[in-house]
Amino acid sequence: MGDLAADTEVFGRDGAYERLLSRDWEIWGPNGGYVASVALRAAGAHSRFDRPASIVGHYLGVASFDDPVELTTTTLRATKRVESIRVSMCQRDQPIFEALVWAVGDVDGLEHDATEMPPAPEPTDLLSVQERLRDVAENMYHRFWRNFDERPLTWIDNWEARDRQAPNFASWFRYLPVDTFADQWADACRSLILVDTLPWPAANRYYVNDHGYIAPSIDIAVEFHRFRAEEPWLLAQASARSAHAGLLGGHVDVWARTGELLASGVSQMLFRPMRA
Numbered sequence: 231m232g233d234l235a236a237d238t239e240v241f242g243r244d245g246a247y248e249r250l251l252s253r254d255w256e257i258w259g260p261n262g263g264y265v266a267s268v269a270l271r272a273a274g275a276h277s278r279f280d281r282p283a284s285i286v287g288h289y290l291g292v293a294s295f296d297d298p299v300e301l302t303t304t305t306l307r308a309t310k311r312v313e314s315i316r317v318s319m320c321q322r323d324q325p326i327f328e329a330l331v332w333a334v335g336d337v338d339g340l341e342h343d344a345t346e347m348p349p350a351p352e353p354t355d356l357l358s359v360q361e362r363l364r365d366v367a368e369n370m371y372h373r374f375w376r377n378f379d380e381r382p383l384t385w386i387d388n389w390e391a392r393d394r395q396a397p398n399f400a401s402w403f404r405y406l407p408v409d410t411f412a413d414q415w416a417d418a419c420r421s422l423i424l425v426d427t428l429p430w431p432a433a434n435r436y437y438v439n440d441h442g443y444i445a446p447s448i449d450i451a452v453e454f455h456r457f458r459a460e461e462p463w464l465l466a467q468a469s470a471r472s473a474h475a476g477l478l479g480g481h482v483d484v485w486a487r488t489g490e491l492l493a494s495g496v497s498q499m500l501f502r503p504m505r506a
Contacts, residue, residue, distance in 0.1 A: 235411050235413065235419075245276060245303045246301075247300075247301040249298060251294075252295075253373070254373060256372060257427075259293065262426045263419075263422050265293060265327050266285065266327065267423060269327055270329070270331060270422060272303050274415030276305070276315055281334050282331060282333055282415055282454050283332040284331070286451045287450050288328050288448065291327075297321055299319050300319070301317055301319050311334065311335050311337050347485040348400050356381040358380060358381055359382065362385060377405060382400075382401040382402075393438065398471070399468060402465055403420075404463050404464070418457070418493070421452065424482055424484055425482040428468035428480070429480020429481070429499065430444075430470070432470045445499035445500065446499060447498070451497075452494070454492070455490075455494070461488065463486075464487075466483070468482045469482075480498075
C-alpha cells in the first residue's frame with residue numbers, strides 16, 4: 231500500500247518539480263486522482279499560501295511508472311489573499327495533465343453549510359471490504375484499493391448476479407497506512423482521489439451484464455470547502471446519473487464524520503472498449 235503524503239510529494243524549486251509515480255496507486259495505469267494530487271502538491275510547493283481552494287484539470291495522456299513526471303508551475307494572478315496557479319505535467323515531452331489551482335490565505339466571510347450528510351452508521355460498526363472479500367483472490371483487484379480501509383453503507387453479496395440499481399452509492403474511507411495529514415495540500419488529496427475514482431463504480435451498479443467498457447476521466451473539478459485534518463474517516467457519496475454518446479458524468483460529495491461537507495466535485499469520463 232502507498233503513503234498518500236509521501237507518494238504525492240514533489241521535488242524541486244522555482245516552478246520546476248518532478249515526481250516518480252508510485253505503483254501503489256495503479257488502476258488503469260496511474261489513478262487519475264493520484265495524478266491530479268501530484269499536480270496539486272506541486273501547486274502547494276509553488277504557492278506561499280497554505281490552503282487550496284479548488285482545482286480544475288484536464289487529463290491529456292497516460293503516464294508510466296518508469297520515468298519521473300515533470301511539473302512546471304506558473305502564477306497567473308496573485309493578490310494578498312489568493313493566487314491562481316497553472317500546473318503543467320509532462321513525461322518524456324508528452325503532456326499528461328494540465329491544471330488550474332486556486333490557493334487562498336486567511337480570509338473572513340459568511341459562514342453556513344446547507345448540505346445534509348446521508349444517514350450513515352459509524353464506520354467502525356460496518357464490515358470492511360477486506361473483511362467481506364477475505365476469501366477472494368487478492369490479484370483479482372487493482373492494488374490501488376489496498377490504500378483504503380473502506381466500509382460501504384450497502385453491500386451486494388453476489389456481484390455477478392446483481393439486480394439493476396440506481397447509479398450511486400455511499401461508503402466510508404480511511405487512508406492506509408497513514409490516515410490524516412496536517413498539511414492542507416496533502417489533506418485535500420484525500421478528497422481529490424475519491425472524486426476522481428468513485429463515479430465509475432457508481433455507474434456499474436446500473437448495469438447487470440458485462441458491458442465491456444472502461445471509462446477513464448478526461449477532466450476533473452473539485453472545490454475544497456473545509457479541512458478536518460484530524461478526522462481519519464471520510465464519507466463519500468458518489469453518483470453517475472447520466473451516460474450518453476460515449477460520455478459519463480460523475481459527481482461526488484465528501485463529508486467528515488462530524489457531518490460537515492469537506493469537498494465536492496465533478497468529473498467527465500470517456501468510454502473506451504475494455505482490452506481482453
